[in-house]
Amino acid sequence: MAVFISRSREETEAFAADYAKTLSAGDVVILDGDMGAGKTVFSKGVAKGLGIEEEVTSPTYAYMNDYDGRLFHYDCYRIESVEQAENLGLADYFDAGGICLIEWAQNIAPLIPPYAKRVKIKKIDEEKREIEY
Numbered sequence: 715m716a717v718f719i720s721r722s723r724e725e726t727e728a729f730a731a732d733y734a735k736t737l738s739a740g741d742v743v744i745l746d747g748d749m750g751a752g753k754t755v756f757s758k759g760v761a762k763g764l765g766i767e768e769e770v771t772s773p774t775y776a777y778m779n780d781y782d783g784r785l786f787h788y789d790c791y792r793i794e795s796v797e798q799a800e801n802l803g804l805a806d807y808f809d810a811g812g813i814c815l816i817e818w819a820q821n822i823a824p825l826i827p828p829y830a831k832r833v834k835i836k837k838i839d840e841e842k843r844e845i846e847y
């Protein structure tokens with residue numbers, strides 16, 4: 715495990731863009747952290763690092779946004795049961811050949827593959843974040 719200290723939203727995005735270059739198609743990454751920690755900001759950076767030009771927005775209502783089959787960005791905050799997630803077919807994208815980023819993965823824990831990587835973002839103060847990866 716390594717730690718990066720970010721002092722701004724921009725630093726988190728830039729770090730995430732670099733981190734994206736360590737990922738390969740088929741990787742599943744759990745983004746851990748409280749509300750407002752910066753999971754979606756991190757996801758925007760990953761998309762930039764992958765060369766995805768489409769704006770990454772929070773998929774709170776859709777649960778998962780698909781960016782060209784290259785990036786699948788999940789927000790499972792509102793998932794009510796593992797059964798609901800299964801019925802929605804959310805697990806189908808884990809081996810669809812893209813990179814999966816998952817916010818609030820604890821709500822679908824039994825579906826998360828054992829090979830998933832983890833990035834943990836901790837809010838230290840208004841602007842400072844500790845990113846463990």
Ligand SMILES: Nc1ncnc2c1ncn2[C@@H]1O[C@H](COP(=O)(O)OP(=O)(O)OP(=O)(O)O)[C@@H](O)[C@H]1O
Binds near residue numbers: 753
């Ligand atoms: N160093 C930093 N890194 C990331 N975000 C930061 C930083 N400093 C301040 N922020 C702010 O913190 C907020 C992070 O919001 P973001 O939507 O990414 O959180 P989240 O972890 O996805 O929350 P949620 O669980 O509600 O989806 C943004 O408003 C961003 O501008």
Ligand SMILES: [Mg+2]
Binds near residue numbers: 753754772789817
């Ligand atoms: Mg978010």
